[in-house]
Amino acid sequence: MADEKQSSLLIDNISMTFNLPDGSSVEALKDVSLGLATGELLSVLGPSGCGKTTLLNIIAGFLAPTGGQIILNDHQVQGPAPERGMVFQRGALFEWMSVRKNVGFGPAMKGVPEKQIRTRVDELLEIVGLHDFGDKAVYELSGGMQQRVALARCLANDPDVILMDEPLGALDALTREKMQGLVLKLWKETGKTIILITHSVEEALLLGERLLVMAPRPGRIHKEYHLPFAEMGVDADLREVKKHGDYGSKREEILSMIWEMEEEIMGRKE
Amino acid sequence: MLVLMIYVTIFVLAYVIYQAVAGRSSKKVGFNARKTVTFGDESAVTANRAASVISVVSIFLIWGAFTGSNLTPIHVPGPFVGKTSFTYTATNAENQTDDGTVHINVAKVGNDSKKPTLPESGQSGFAKDDALKVGAWRSALIRVQNNDDGGKIKGYRVTAINGQAIAPNQMVEVADGVVSMTSKGSLSFAPSKGWQMEPIWLPAPEAIVTRLFEISRDGYQNVALSENIGWSLFRVVVGFLLGSLVGIPLGYAMGLNDWFRGWFDPIVEFMRPIPPLALIPLVIIWFGIWEQGKISLLFLAALWIMTISARAGVSGVNISKVHAAYSLGASKLQILLHVIIPNSLPEIFTGARVAMGVCWGTVVAAELVAAEKGAGKMIIAASKFQQTDIVIMGIILIGIIGFGIDILMRMAESVLVPWKGKG
Numbered sequence: 270m271a272d273e274k275q276s277s278l279l280i281d282n283i284s285m286t287f288n289l290p291d292g293s294s295v296e297a298l299k300d301v302s303l304g305l306a307t308g309e310l311l312s313v314l315g316p317s318g319c320g321k322t323t324l325l326n327i328i329a330g331f332l333a334p335t336g337g338q339i340i341l342n343d344h345q346v347q348g349p350a351p352e353r354g355m356v357f358q359r360g361a362l363f364e365w366m367s368v369r370k371n372v373g374f375g376p377a378m379k380g381v382p383e384k385q386i387r388t389r390v391d392e393l394l395e396i397v398g399l400h401d402f403g404d405k406a407v408y409e410l411s412g413g414m415q416q417r418v419a420l421a422r423c424l425a426n427d428p429d430v431i432l433m434d435e436p437l438g439a440l441d442a443l444t445r446e447k448m449q450g451l452v453l454k455l456w457k458e459t460g461k462t463i464i465l466i467t468h469s470v471e472e473a474l475l476l477g478e479r480l481l482v483m484a485p486r487p488g489r490i491h492k493e494y495h496l497p498f499a500e501m502g503v504d505a506d507l508r509e510v511k512k513h514g515d516y517g518s519k520r521e522e523i524l525s526m527i528w529e530m531e532e533e534i535m536g537r538k539e
Numbered sequence: 540m541l542v543l544m545i546y547v548t549i550f551v552l553a554y555v556i557y558q559a560v561a562g563r564s565s566k567k568v569g570f571n572a573r574k575t576v577t578f579g580d581e582s583a584v585t586a587n588r589a590a591s592v593i594s595v596v597s598i599f600l601i602w603g604a605f606t607g608s609n610l611t612p613i614h615v616p617g618p619f620v621g622k623t624s625f626t627y628t629a630t631n632a633e634n635q636t637d638d639g640t641v642h643i644n645v646a647k648v649g650n651d652s653k654k655p656t657l658p659e660s661g662q663s664g665f666a667k668d669d670a671l672k673v674g675a676w677r678s679a680l681i682r683v684q685n686n687d688d689g690g691k692i693k694g695y696r697v698t699a700i701n702g703q704a705i706a707p708n709q710m711v712e713v714a715d716g717v718v719s720m721t722s723k724g725s726l727s728f729a730p731s732k733g734w735q736m737e738p739i740w741l742p743a744p745e746a747i748v749t750r751l752f753e754i755s756r757d758g759y760q761n762v763a764l765s766e767n768i769g770w771s772l773f774r775v776v777v778g779f780l781l782g783s784l785v786g787i788p789l790g791y792a793m794g795l796n797d798w799f800r801g802w803f804d805p806i807v808e809f810m811r812p813i814p815p816l817a818l819i820p821l822v823i824i825w826f827g828i829w830e831q832g833k834i835s836l837l838f839l840a841a842l843w844i845m846t847i848s849a850r851a852g853v854s855g856v857n858i859s860k861v862h863a864a865y866s867l868g869a870s871k872l873q874i875l876l877h878v879i880i881p882n883s884l885p886e887i888f889t890g891a892r893v894a895m896g897v898c899w900g901t902v903v904a905a906e907l908v909a910a911e912k913g914a915g916k917m918i919i920a921a922s923k924f925q926q927t928d929i930v931i932m933g934i935i936l937i938g939i940i941g942f943g944i945d946i947l948m949r950m951a952e953s954v955l956v957p958w959k960g961k962g
């Protein structure tokens with residue numbers, strides 16, 4: 270496919286089967302293929318258990334798929350590496366380090382000189398709006414601030430791809446909206462490829478140039494959308510974007526799609 | 540039983556009074572005071588300082604009251620001390636009867652006291668008055684017949700005390716004590732004991748304080764107090780450090796490597812439930828009773844605790860942190876140094892606190908068995924001479940030091956691992 274040729278990140282026919290101790294097995298992913306060009310912003314939606322986290326962990330290199338491969342910049346992914354940064358939902362910051370040390374962790378591991386790290390970290394803290402908090406302990410920050418630290422820490426390594434597994438899932442609505450704006454801003458300013466998993470249809474619409482809806486059992490891509498809202502949201506108020514006529518109709522469409530899937534799961538269980 | 544009842548009564552009374560007082564002057568502040576649900580909300584239950592103070596004070600009050608301490612204003616009735624007497628009625632071989640009086644001087648043991656002087660009168664008849672001295676809480680035999688005319692002749696016998704009939708193996712209560720008759724017909728007087736404890740069972744608090752000053756000045760059996768305690772502490776610290784030095788790396792290895800885990804799991808799981816005290820006999824056989832043996836014992840006591848806590852510290856790491864570190868480009872060594880070790884520190888500190896407590900208890904017990912110097916050795920030596928005050932002083936010191944160690948460890952913990960429980 271021509272599309273795949275110019276892709277910087279290629280998800281090539283990925284399958285993942287978990288063998289359970291009782292002898293049965295779960296097909297968490299089956300034949301998932303997708304290409305992403307540099308600088309694309311992809312959001313992934315789907316009912317619980319459809320394999321979103323599994324897919325992200327495979328891209329990050331934490332899991333080896335039972336079939337298929339991940340190719341980034343013409344290299345096959347073998348394990349975790351700094352070219353693929355990860356932002357977790359919560360609990361992944363190092364609470365024994367100051368905010369500054371957390372953000373500078375990646376460069377410090379590479380042996381970048383102290384001075385360079387400092388300027389870089391200050392820059393990043395400025396970008397995420399935490400310039401006054403560099404010397405605080407991370408557990409002294411609110412949940413929203415902690416996620417900003419996690420974002421800054423990820424950016425400090427200058428990864429090619431940023432992977433986020435429900436990064437805003439634990440935040441309250443207001444903080445979440447601010448953080449959505451921040452993600453869009455960072456996306457535009459840095460030009461990174463971003464994959465973002467979310468449970469919120471609204472968030473997926475706002476933070477996805479492309480939106481993937483996945484279906485469960487086996488986990489697979491159900492439908493893909495190309496959306497204008499992320500681009501719109503870069504300059505405009507996110508609330509203005511939500512008033513857009515298309516936004517509402519897309520939201521309803523996707524919501525009912527996911528509802529159907531959820532109902533199907535429930536029906537199958539009975 | 541009585542003491543327990545008194546203690547419970549004080550508990551209830553103090554609570555009622557405190558509630559009444561605190562309720563009236565209700566100037567409660569802070570967040571907890573605003574909580575309506577406190578029963579079941581553990582965080583809302585903080586130790587009531589007033590209760591702690593009253594609790595400690597009342598223990599001392601009860602202790603003082605039952606030992607006749609000078610520090611406490613009220614005492615339970617003490618043993619009878621002073622002069623008393625009883626009369627006995629004797630029948631001689633000729634079937635005549637006569638009365639005699641026994642004059643008694645009861646004094647605290649250790650106080651030099653004399654037998655009371657007998658009055659000039661009352662010496663008519665064949666039964667002659669007697670004099671007796673008895674220590675408080677003790678009893679004394681008196682053979683009243685010894686000085687009686689015809690007392691040695693068969694047929695002489697004492698028939699009544701203060702007018703109450705008495706026969707061998709019976710007793711009669713008299714003022715300030717009990718008179719009993721042995722099977723051979725001698726009398727024995729026991730002054731009333733009261734409710735106070737004899738110093739040999741439980742000395743008064745001030746006696747222990749005096750003893751503390753005395754011992755810390757002069758030492759005990761030629762060993763200074765600081766030396767006794769210093770030796771115990773030294774053993775604990777050395778044993779604990781050696782145990783940590785081996786246990787922590789071993790715990791890490793078990794948390795990080797399946798071969799290590801498999802190899803040491805059976806050993807650790809087997810050794811863990813064995814109380815260190817149960818190892819004393821074996822350690823004595825292997826290493827002898829001197830320093831080597833005691834330090835080996837403490838080493839073993841600390842080892843398993845530290846191993847297990849280090850292992851738990853490794854397995855307690857949130858996998859997201861490890862994943863994040865790998866994604867940020869950290870090597871395995873860097874992950875160990877910057878993620879796994881710091882993440883396990885709170886767990887290790889908890890283990891260290893437990894280990895220090897266990898070591899302290901174990902060292903005292905080991906010193907009870909065999910030692911030249913040490914806190915445990917001091918109290919076991921004192922107990923052989925029934926120096927209860929030294930024993931109790933030693934026990935209190937041991938408790939205070941153990942408590943002090945724990946407080947120090949907690950302080951170190953809050954300085955060194957301030958992120959504990961905040962992950």
Ligand SMILES: Nc1ncnc2c1ncn2[C@@H]1O[C@H](COP(=O)(O)OP(=O)(O)OP(=O)(O)O)[C@@H](O)[C@H]1O
Pocket residue numbers: 287288289295296297315316317318319320321322323324488
């Ligand atoms: N380690 C594992 N062992 C066995 N089964 C697993 C494991 N991890 C995931 N699964 C199974 O794979 C499927 C997909 O899981 P995954 O966590 O990827 O779902 P998800 O889409 O991220 O769900 P959620 O939205 O709830 O986070 C589930 O059915 C799950 O039970």
Ligand SMILES: [Mg+2]
Pocket residue numbers: 321322323
């Ligand atoms: Mg998930």
